[in-house]
Structures are given as C-alpha cells and as structure tokens.
Amino acid sequence: MKNLKEESFIREGKGKLKVVIESEGERIETTINGSLKSVEKIAEMLGVEVQNGRIEAVVDGVKINAERGKLEMEFENGDRMKIEKA
Structure with missing residues (x-):
C-alpha cells in the first residue's frame, strides 16, 4: 500500500465521486469526475480477499x-478518507 495513491482506486470516465478527507478536526469535501474501480480490482491491488462483495482489511496499518x-480508509494517525459515488 505504501506505493499506492488514492488516485489508484479511481477510474477516469463517466460519473462523479465525492471525496471527503478528515484530518485533525478539519474536513475537506470535493467532487471529482470518475468512478471507483471494482471491489475485486481494489482487492487485487491491495493483496486482500473480497468477502460477500466487500473488503474489510488492514493493510500496512491502514484500515x-x-x-x-464506496471506499473508506482510516490511517494510523487517525486521518480518514472516504470516496463514494456522488
């Protein structure tokens, strides 16, 4: 996961995504063009398994x-990022 960026999970093209980042009491919210890659593709990138169409895992300390x-990540320092269809 160390070499992956949040952009790695986004596929260019149709659709809109809402991105919310929460860090130390701050909240940043924006909308971008694109769509999330499939759950299966994300699992493959992270080296984890999909169970019942979902991923629930901790990879390199990131929940x-x-x-x-919908994709949610919570980092060791408490920062959170959520990407979902707008």
Missing part, C-alpha cells in the same frame, strides 16, 4: 472498508 461505489 480499509470497501463495497461497490
């Missing part, structure tokens, strides 16, 4: 929850 159209 990852994903399902179709």
